[in-house]
Amino acid sequence: TQLLEQSPQFLSIQEGENLTVYCNSSSVFSSLQWYRQEPGEGPVLLVTVVTGGEVKKLKRLTFQFGDARKDSSLHITAAQPGDTGLYLCAVNFGNEKLTFGTGTRLTIIP
Amino acid sequence: DAGVTQSPTHLIKTRGQQVTLRCSPKSGHDTVSWYQQALGQGPQFIFQYYEEEERQRGNFPDRFSGHQFPNYSSELNVNALLLGDSALYLCASSGEKNYGYTFGSGTRLTVV
Numbered sequence: 001t002q003l004l005e006q007s008p009q010f011l012s013i014q015e016g017e018n019l020t021v022y023c024n025s026s027s028v029f030s031s032l033q034w035y036r037q038e039p040g041e042g043p044v045l046l047v048t049v050v051t052g053g054e055v056k057k058l059k060r061l062t063f064q065f066g067d068a069r070k071d072s073s074l075h076i077t078a079a080q081p082g083d084t085g086l087y088l089c090a091v092n093f094g095n096e097k098l099t100f101g102t103g104t105r106l107t108i109i110p
Numbered sequence: 111d112a113g114v115t116q117s118p119t120h121l122i123k124t125r126g127q128q129v130t131l132r133c134s135p136k137s138g139h140d141t142v143s144w145y146q147q148a149l150g151q152g153p154q155f156i157f158q159y160y161e162e163e164e165r166q167r168g169n170f171p172d173r174f175s176g177h178q179f180p181n182y183s184s185e186l187n188v189n190a191l192l193l194g195d196s197a198l199y200l201c202a203s204s205g206e207k208n209y210g211y212t213f214g215s216g217t218r219l220t221v222v
Contacts, residue, residue: 045212090152
């Protein structure tokens with residue numbers, strides 16, 4: 001059983017379209033991170049959300065932490081080919097171990 | 111400011127052999143974690159080192175062992191390699207609780 005379920009698993013859309021990917025769990029988190037990983041590279045931290053209901057924006061990316069702190073979403077506006085990659089959510093339960101979700105592999109078609 | 115450095119970048123080993131992977135953490139970070147990432151999956155936690163001791167361990171067999179040196183760098187050792195050990199091995203360093211980790215580019219291990 002996966003602690004963090006991400007959906008969709010794969011997503012392929014045209015450049016300029018909008019998209020949302022999700023990270024869900026039955027557990028409550030004190031904080032949640034989103035990472036992007038490109039082929040041949042390690043994950044790169046995009047954002048950390050810590051407050052229920054929190055919304056953070058990073059250029060065309062909008063991250064939201066659920067009110068109950070059990071889920072999160074990532075919305076990309078006007079997707080560009082440079083957004084292509086594996087998007088991972090991850091949580092730290094305070095025991096120093098970072099647990100990753102199953103990942104969403106996003107492909108933006110020019 | 112150098113980030114996390116891992117070596118080697120790629121490695122091919124034969125089943126049954128032993129391998130050592132190396133990691134230098136980001137400057138100012140004192141905690142090193144190792145992850146295994148199989149193709150198409152999210153990284154899986156192997157173990158974490160802090161103050162030269164293993165602080166946390168994931169669900170990996172004893173064939174996986176590690177070490178942290180006084181300069182905070184770390185090694186991951188895998189004995190009796192299996193074909194299923196083929197993966198990208200990622201090292202991540204951190205210095206604060208509940209904040210994001212800095213990952214290296216990984217070592218791609220192929221066991222044949």
